[in-house]
Amino acid sequence: MAFVTTACSSAEEAGPPSYEPSDAVDVQVLPQLAATGEDVESADDAAWVVDATVADVDEGTAVTLYAKTEDDAWEAVSEGETDKGGAVALTTPAPGRLHVVVGDGDGAIGAEASTDDAPEATFTDDFDEDTVDEPDGTWVSRDQGYIGVRTCSRTDASAAEVGDGVLTLSVLEDPDGGECQLPGRRKKFPFRLNGHVGTEGLYGFTYGFAAARIRTQSARGQHAAFWMQAVGGQSAGGAKKGGAEIDVMEYFGDDHPEGGLTSFTYFLDEDGEKQTVGGWLPDVEDLGDDWSTDYHVFSVEWTPDEYVFRIDGQVTQRLEGETSGRQEFLILSLLSSDYELPRFNGELPETMEVDWARVWETGPR
Structure with missing residues (x-):
């Protein structure tokens, strides 16, 4: 979706640098998909x-996002620089009107947008209260035990706890x-x-954005x-008919040696x-090296034609083609598969922490 202005900053209101509104600048406001930090x-x-x-x-053209602060x-x-396709991902913590400006001075062009144009959240769990295995909860412990690729491990409710606003797995x-x-x-391994x-049996959706803030x-x-x-x-028959497993992050x-992160x-x-x-x-090192010390938002944008994976809003992988046409449910896990055990180099317990999980349903658009 493009947002094109017909006027730029005025003398009555201090604003971003003046620019010429241009349909050469295509802007789409996505949901709240970026939040790094320790807290x-x-x-x-x-x-x-x-x-x-x-x-x-x-490639490398400077683009600046302006917003009205508190x-x-x-x-x-x-601020960011365009890639070879002219694309750049910017972020704003401030809601409301936005200006995207390319260049400066008399040659600057740009477009106006608003956070009001982003999809609205349809599912949120901030883990402010226990929602796992509770009668009115949104998550259940999954059944998996000493079989398949995890003959040395099984799921247990004691390994999933909610406290202080965090789900700890x-x-x-x-x-x-x-x-x-x-x-x-x-x-031998213990x-x-x-x-x-x-959320199987409790919540599912078809098409949209799904995100989780994870350490x-x-x-x-x-x-x-x-x-x-x-x-x-x-089931068989292709993704649209039979559904798919969508691994947003592992x-x-x-x-x-491979950087540690996958999406597929x-x-x-x-x-x-x-x-x-x-x-x-x-090129995981370009995205960060603090996955186990800071929280990051891992997300997928799921449409009928592609999956777009992002970390804090930065596109990490785009998989084009037919996608799942079925309802999908959310899963969060810390699993120890048999093939991983010989590479274990830590001390048990090992933990991952989930600050929140959220979905913005969009339909097929």
């Missing part, structure tokens, strides 16, 4: 993301004791309990994840064969 925050305090695309400009003054709240030693030996390996919750575990040997699965389970630990999706084709798209995020 717990309300989902309502996250920053809006403003996607701008400028036609016919060189002291009623216009300020530059975000853990990998714990199973208090029932015992050791697990993987095929072909001499070393059986583990995993934190693994979802990951630090050690390898388990992976933090925010993902979705089709309500009622996947983090496999600090100092991972998989579905079953007409023959029931698993088809996987996506994978390791490239």
Whole structure:
């Protein structure tokens, strides 16, 4: 959606630098998808993301976002440079009118937008109260135990706790004791309990934005994840008909040789064969190196034609093509799969923390 002004800043009201309104500047205001930092925050305090695309400009062209702050003054709240396609992602913590300005002086062009144009949230859990395995809650512990790719771990409600505005998911030693030996390996590992919750049977949606503000575990040997699965389970016939698993983020630990972060999706084709798209995020060091010390917002924009994965509003992966046409439910987990155990380099318990989870349903648009 483009927002094009017919007038720029006036003499009566101090505002952003004057610019020529131009339809060469295409602006879309996305939901509140950016919120980094060490402290717990309300989902309502996250920053809006403003996607701008400028036609016919060189890569590295400067773009500035102006917003009116609490002291009623216009300020530059975000700056960025266009990529090779002319796109840039900017953020604003201030609601209301916005100006996106390209260049400066007499040659500046731009467009006006507003945070009112962003989709409205339809599901929010700030974890200010316990909503896991409660009669009126929104999350349930998922059933998984000592089978499949996790023969050495199982889900347990004791590994998912809510307190002080945070959902803490853990990998714990199973208090029932015992050791697990993987095929072909001499070393044994303590059986583990995993934190693994979802909204299955309680909440699902089709198309929109889904986000969670997460601080990951630090050690390898388990992976933090925010993902979705089709309500009622996947079936053959392609993503639109049969649904998909949408892995918004998985983090496999600090100092991972591949950077540690993945985003991907998989579905079953007409023959029931698993088809996987996506994978390791490239150039993770450009996105940050504080995943286990600071919170970051991991999100997916899901339309009938593509999945767009973002971290704090910055696009990390775009998967184009047919997407799930089924309702999907949310999942948050810290799982220790068998293939990860030999790489374990931490101390149990390992934990991931979720500050909030939110959905903005849009329909097919």
